[in-house]
Amino acid sequence: MASSVTPPKTLLEMMHSHTWRQFQKNRLAVAGGAVVLLLAGVAIFAPVLAPYDPAAYDVKQILLAPSPAHWFGTDQLGRDVLSRMLFGSRISMAVGFVSVGIAVLVGTLIGTVAAYYGGRVDEALMRFVDLMLNFPRFFLLLTLIALLRPSIWVIMAVIGFTGWMGLARLVRGEILSLREREFVQGARALGAPDARIMFRHILPNALVPVLVSATLGVAGAILTESGLSFLGLGVQPPTPSWGNILIDGKANIEIAWWLSAFPGLAILVTVLAYNLLGEGLRDALDPRLRQ
Amino acid sequence: MLAYLVRRLLISIPLLLGILCLSFLMLKLAPGEPTIVQQDLQARATGAQRETLRQLYGLDKPIYVQFGRWLWRVVRLDFGRSYSPDGRPVLDKIAERIPITLGLNLLEILIVFALAVPLGILSATRQYSLFDKSMTVFVFVGFATPDFWLALLLMILFGVQLGWLPISGLRSLNFEYLLFWAQVWDILSHLILPLLVATVGGLAGLSRYMRGSLLEVIRQDYIRTAMAKGLSRRVVIFKHAVRNAVIPVVTLFGLMLPGLLGGSVIIETVFAIPGMGQLFYQSAFSRDEPVLMALIVIGASLSLLGNILADVSYALADPRIRVSGKREA
Numbered sequence: 001m002a003s004s005v006t007p008p009k010t011l012l013e014m015m016h017s018h019t020w021r022q023f024q025k026n027r028l029a030v031a032g033g034a035v036v037l038l039l040a041g042v043a044i045f046a047p048v049l050a051p052y053d054p055a056a057y058d059v060k061q062i063l064l065a066p067s068p069a070h071w072f073g074t075d076q077l078g079r080d081v082l083s084r085m086l087f088g089s090r091i092s093m094a095v096g097f098v099s100v101g102i103a104v105l106v107g108t109l110i111g112t113v114a115a116y117y118g119g120r121v122d123e124a125l126m127r128f129v130d131l132m133l134n135f136p137r138f139f140l141l142l143t144l145i146a147l148l149r150p151s152i153w154v155i156m157a158v159i160g161f162t163g164w165m166g167l168a169r170l171v172r173g174e175i176l177s178l179r180e181r182e183f184v185q186g187a188r189a190l191g192a193p194d195a196r197i198m199f200r201h202i203l204p205n206a207l208v209p210v211l212v213s214a215t216l217g218v219a220g221a222i223l224t225e226s227g228l229s230f231l232g233l234g235v236q237p238p239t240p241s242w243g244n245i246l247i248d249g250k251a252n253i254e255i256a257w258w259l260s261a262f263p264g265l266a267i268l269v270t271v272l273a274y275n276l277l278g279e280g281l282r283d284a285l286d287p288r289l290r291q
Numbered sequence: 292m293l294a295y296l297v298r299r300l301l302i303s304i305p306l307l308l309g310i311l312c313l314s315f316l317m318l319k320l321a322p323g324e325p326t327i328v329q330q331d332l333q334a335r336a337t338g339a340q341r342e343t344l345r346q347l348y349g350l351d352k353p354i355y356v357q358f359g360r361w362l363w364r365v366v367r368l369d370f371g372r373s374y375s376p377d378g379r380p381v382l383d384k385i386a387e388r389i390p391i392t393l394g395l396n397l398l399e400i401l402i403v404f405a406l407a408v409p410l411g412i413l414s415a416t417r418q419y420s421l422f423d424k425s426m427t428v429f430v431f432v433g434f435a436t437p438d439f440w441l442a443l444l445l446m447i448l449f450g451v452q453l454g455w456l457p458i459s460g461l462r463s464l465n466f467e468y469l470l471f472w473a474q475v476w477d478i479l480s481h482l483i484l485p486l487l488v489a490t491v492g493g494l495a496g497l498s499r500y501m502r503g504s505l506l507e508v509i510r511q512d513y514i515r516t517a518m519a520k521g522l523s524r525r526v527v528i529f530k531h532a533v534r535n536a537v538i539p540v541v542t543l544f545g546l547m548l549p550g551l552l553g554g555s556v557i558i559e560t561v562f563a564i565p566g567m568g569q570l571f572y573q574s575a576f577s578r579d580e581p582v583l584m585a586l587i588v589i590g591a592s593l594s595l596l597g598n599i600l601a602d603v604s605y606a607l608a609d610p611r612i613r614v615s616g617k618r619e620a
Contacts, residue, residue, distance in 0.1 A: 131309045134598070136549060136590035138556055139571065143314075143583060146575040147321035223437060227557055230439045231572065249443055250561070253458075257447050264440030271435035 022284035029280020035273035042086060043093040052080035054087045054240050063256050073258035075248050081258065084240035085266055091234075091241040092270060095156050095225040096218040102160025104214050107167025112206075114168070115175035116198065126172070129165045137162055141224070145233045152235050155228060159221050167213055174206040208285050215278035219271045226267050242267050296603060303595040310591045311584070315358045318580050324350060325374050325578045348374075361584065370585040375577055381585045384570065391461065392554035392566035399486055400547055403493040408537060410494075411501025415536075416528055418506065426498065433495030442488045442561040449484060457481050459563040485562045489555065497540065505536035538608045545601025549593040553586075 023029060042049060052070075058078035066073045072081035114125040144158045178184060179202065187201050228234045229243020230250075237244055242263040249260030325348070345351045349360060364371060370381035414423045450458035457463065461481050469477060508514065509532055517527045554568030563569075567586070574582040 127306070128309075131306050131313075134306060134591055134594040135310050135313070136553060136587070136594060139553075139587060139590055142556065142572065142575045143317065147318070147323075147578070219435070223435075226437055227439060230437075231557065231560060246440060246443065253443065253446055254451050257451075260440070260443040260447060264437060264443065267437050267440065268432070268435045271437075272431060275431060275435060 019284050023280055026280045026283060028276050029283070032273040032276030032278075032280060035269065036277055039089060039270055039273070040093065043089045046086040046090055050080075050083035050086045052083040054079060054083040055238055056080075063252065063259075065256075066258050072262045073256065075245070075256075075259055076252055081245065081262060084245055085242065085263055088240040088242045088245060088263065089266070089270075091152065091229075091239070092222045092225060092267070095152065095159065096222045096274075098156040099159035099163065099221045099225075100214050100217040102157065103164040103167055103217060104210060105164075106161065107164035108171050108210060110164070111168040111171025112175060112198075112203070115172045115179070122172075125168075129168050132162070132165050135162075141228065142231075142233065145228065150228075150233045150236060152239075155225060155234060159224055163217065163221070167210060167217075170209055170213060171206055174209055175202055178202045178205055209282075212278055212282040212285060215274055215281055219274035219278065222267065222274070223271050292603075292606070295606075296599070299599045299602070303599065307591055307595060311362070311588065312358065314584060314587045315361065316354065318578075318583065319354050319357070323578075325580055365584075365588060370588075371581040373574075373582050374579045375574075375582075381581045384582060385567070385585060385589070388565060388567050388570050389552060391564065392559070392568065393552060395482065395485060395489070395564070395566065396551045396554065398482070399489040399493065400544070400551070402486065402490050403497055404540075404544075406490075407494055407497035408501055408540065410498040411540075412505060412528070412533060412536075414498065414502040415505035415509065423502075426502070430495045430499045433491055436491065438488050438492055438555070439557050439561050441491060442484065442558065445484050445487060446561075456483055458484065461564060485558055485564060488561075489558055497543065500543065501536065501540050504539050505532060508532045508536040535609075539605065542601045542605040542608065545597045545599075545604060548597030548600065549590055552593055553590050 056079065058074075061070075061074050061078035063076055064070055064074040064078075070080050070082065072085065074080055075084070110125055110129070114122040140162050141158055144162075145154055148154045148158075184197060184201050187197050192201075225234060225241070226243035226246070229241045230246050232244075232247065234243045235241045245263040246260060249256070249263065252259055324345075342351075349357055352360075361371075368382075370385075372378050372380055373384055410426060414426045417423050446458040449456040457480060461478060463469075463477050463481075466474060466477055509528075514527060514532055517531050518524070522531075552567060554566045554571075556568040556572050558564070559566045559568035560572055570582065571586050573579075574586070
């Protein structure tokens with residue numbers, strides 16, 4: 001890919017062909033991808049899959065250990081933990097995707113503008129990136145959420161708007177290096193207008209590392225959301241999220257291990273799957289980055 | 292080198308000011324006001340009393356005046372008094388927490404470096420062996436494990452099921468009645484679980500980094516040369532390769548600087564450790580602006596300094612890296 005004069009035109013075209021075969025060879029990455037798809041299915045079909053109503057409490061069924069009737073046990077209000085976790089997966093997925101979506105949009109925009117205009121604009125934007133990078137992130141997250149009152153929208157926005165800096169640097173660097181490549185010079189020599197070169201030739205190629213970074217970013221966002229939830233700064237009860245089930249786990253730590261064990265395991269598996277998928281995509285899409 | 296250092300420090304000042312300015316705006320522009328939080332607690336406070344409080348804290352002035360005043364006091368190292376009911380000087384509140392967080396994090400970093408370097412060397416010199424593969428699994432699982440969950444699991448296992456270790460705080464209730472060595476053990480036993488949790492995350496990243504660094508060095512020409520002139524593999528690895536591979540790993544210490552004093556909010560909250568992270572968490576909730584701003588000054592300064600330290604130590608340790616007064620050094 002590095003020396004070819006005619007680059008793959010779109011991401012889609014790239015996904016077929018060589019890349020796809022490379023990706024398939026990586027069994028861990030394929031497994032990660034399968035788990036990611038499975039989790040998406042679970043999130044979408046949670047109401048069908050859940051054996052119980054996640055909000056229905058039952059005073060006669062409080063803190064039951066896992067059993068055939070309640071696979072993952074029940075919590076201190078007698079709610080079915082499995083059902084709550086199935087619904088909780090929706091929060092994790094939504095926060096993961098929306099916040100990374102925000103980060104990708106902001107990062108790509110800022111990176112592109114910086115690279116395209118260069119000079120003072122570039123300097124100013126990159127200093128702003130430096131500034132944001134030196135802002136202690138968890139401080140920023142915590143303060144903003146505490147000030148704005150926690151809700152799912154605030155969390156998505158805050159994670160997204162504090163997580164775009166790496167992407168901005170990535171996109172900027174990618175565009176700067178692509179600009180000098182043969183196929184772009186070729187397009188320029190043929191008289192293609194700037195906008196066409198930008199959107200047709202440069203950005204699609206710059207998006208490959210962005211895709212990888214976004215996949216890994218989803219994992220990071222899910223981990224961050226669960227941490228915030230665990231601190232009571234996430235989605236507020238009674239809406240279940242993996243992080244806030246763990247709050248109940250901590251409150252009942254002496255008697256109900258299942259309240260702690262299963263939601264955390266779900267977070268671990270999800271984050272692991274996205275990380276494996278992301279690393280696999282990176283190896284398959286961008287041979288330069290292969291370790 | 293000196294010119295570079297001065298330049299970097301000078302660039303950092305506007306960055307720090309920018310961060311402080313943004314933080315200040317963020318706190319001021321958010322809905323509500325700190326005095327209102329206090330007023331909520333006292334149902335009988337009247338509007339006039341509220342106004343007195345606002346004047347006392349200077350909240351009736353425009354934001355830029357407030358920021359200017361605050362900055363002028365901070366330059367003279369006066370961070371004011373906490374808004375919390377105790378009303379103590381901010382610096383006192385922070386000073387009593389620094390030893391706890393600093394001690395915990397220094398221990399953690401020492402353990403992480405002491406373990407990560409040998410583990411990384413073993414992985415790299417036995418690439419794709421069973422050991423290397425299990426390390427890879429550990430790294431991936433370590434990255435994906437939420438630290439608070441690991442903390443809960445360890446608390447259940449060692450605290451609840453086995454009953455070996457205490458699960459919260461830094462001291463037992465009967466601490467004062469214990470003999471000296473019993474006191475030492477008491478504190479240590481309270482530190483074991485938090486240290487274990489903190490170490491796992493750091494270890495995964497750092498051992499991976501060490502492995503990558505050594506693999507990179509092993510591929511270099513001078514290693515091949517050393518091998519070719521007949522040196523034993525052991526000598527080549529330890530005398531030639533490891534020394535060079537350890538450089539980028541050690542410079543990472545600079546990047547750990549902010550964490551050293553910042554503390555982990557999550558770990559300190561889970562284990563009820565009265566450190567900086569916990570102070571931050573409490574201040575964010577009670578909207579204790581003077582404390583929050585002081586913590587942001589510390590956090591952002593350390594982050595900027597840490598970056599400079601990392602770059603400078605990298606350049607000092609590796610003569611191939613030339614720093615100059617020009618940009619993009």
